[in-house]
Amino acid sequence: MERLEREPQSVMDDATFGCLQAGWEGAVGADADHLKAIGEIDRCLAAGFTSFTLDPGEHVRDVQGVVTDAQLLELPWAELEDDPASMARRYADLVVEVAGAPLPIPEEELRRAAAKYGAAIAYTVTMYRHLTTEAQYPIEVEVSVDETEEPTTLVEHVYMATEMKRLGMNWVSFAPRYIGGFEKGVDYIGDTTLFFESLSGHAQIAQALGPYKISLHSGSDKFSIYELAASATGRLVHLKTSGTSYLTALEIAARFEPSLFREIYDLSREAYRGARASYQVSAQLDRTPDSREVPDDRLGSLVTAADSRQILHVGYGAVLTLEDSQGVRRISDSLRTALGSHVAEYEAALETHIGRHLAPFADTRA
Numbered sequence: 001m002e003r004l005e006r007e008p009q010s011v012m013d014d015a016t017f018g019c020l021q022a023g024w025e026g027a028v029g030a031d032a033d034h035l036k037a038i039g040e041i042d043r044c045l046a047a048g049f050t051s052f053t054l055d056p057g058e059h060v061r062d063v064q065g066v067v068t069d070a071q072l073l074e075l076p077w078a079e080l081e082d083d084p085a086s087m088a089r090r091y092a093d094l095v096v097e098v099a100g101a102p103l104p105i106p107e108e109e110l111r112r113a114a115a116k117y118g119a120a121i122a123y124t125v126t127m128y129r130h131l132t133t134e135a136q137y138p139i140e141v142e143v144s145v146d147e148t149e150e151p152t153t154l155v156e157h158v159y160m161a162t163e164m165k166r167l168g169m170n171w172v173s174f175a176p177r178y179i180g181g182f183e184k185g186v187d188y189i190g191d192t193t194l195f196f197e198s199l200s201g202h203a204q205i206a207q208a209l210g211p212y213k214i215s216l217h218s219g220s221d222k223f224s225i226y227e228l229a230a231s232a233t234g235r236l237v238h239l240k241t242s243g244t245s246y247l248t249a250l251e252i253a254a255r256f257e258p259s260l261f262r263e264i265y266d267l268s269r270e271a272y273r274g275a276r277a278s279y280q281v282s283a284q285l286d287r288t289p290d291s292r293e294v295p296d297d298r299l300g301s302l303v304t305a306a307d308s309r310q311i312l313h314v315g316y317g318a319v320l321t322l323e324d325s326q327g328v329r330r331i332s333d334s335l336r337t338a339l340g341s342h343v344a345e346y347e348a349a350l351e352t353h354i355g356r357h358l359a360p361f362a363d364t365r366a
């Protein structure tokens, strides 16, 4: 919403009319993703969002090595309604089974978990209490720390879930920071066997302490892990995609409006230097061709090749908000017009692409 300078209400209105237009008559729900401040919660509640992803990532600390008593005492114990001795006692007897055996929770690792996530828990609980006090209709809560530096270990997951429960929270879904790379627009980067093992551990903790869903963020285009994720979680999983229909829109532009597509591509490449800093991305500009080197009938390959696809993906903010001197968003308008002229092709492409994301998670039992 921020990158497109949009308000929750107008996003909700557009999505609602989109559903009507498409003839959808079932229930709908909207996810207010990565909320970091109380004010954002209020605006999304006012617009009727039903799912709230609380993101305390700014309060997660980078903790390495042994945590000293002094470091531990710095935690917001009053807000956590706790003290170091009670915490240690609570985990001494806690048994959570992972892979058929109790997960060891050494005190040193517990202290590290508290030092890393304690302040984040306190902040999450503050957001949660505000949200549940203000909400006038049923809502669901997800907690996400996926946009942080260090992977969430199994012990850290146990710590977070145990503390959130103790402080009275109910949530339906949790997004740890996984091992490996979840980058925009491209497949999972890393060892899929290790990912499966780690995801299975997280899913078993979620079963034992919930049950709640395990959430995969930046989950679009991760085709190499969907089957693994479905089986590791028993399909108790929340897959979040991002920019999925935008990239499909660009596929249509590449096919039918080559000059518009070239403009979008050039702008995205220009904007990439800036966009790089705020995303987990590894695309390299020098591995992407200049648009003038690519003939019209090959433009589609820029939407599929990993580097250019990622650059196009994270360029959406720069592209869609670009205004001329009259304040007209010409590229955004032209793209919309192009999609309007090729509705059938756009819908078919979306169905194929989104379908590839859904199929591995489908319940195939009769």
Ligand SMILES: [Zn+2]
Residues within 6 Å of the ligand: 034, 144, 146, 147, 217, 218
């Ligand atoms: Zn996320």
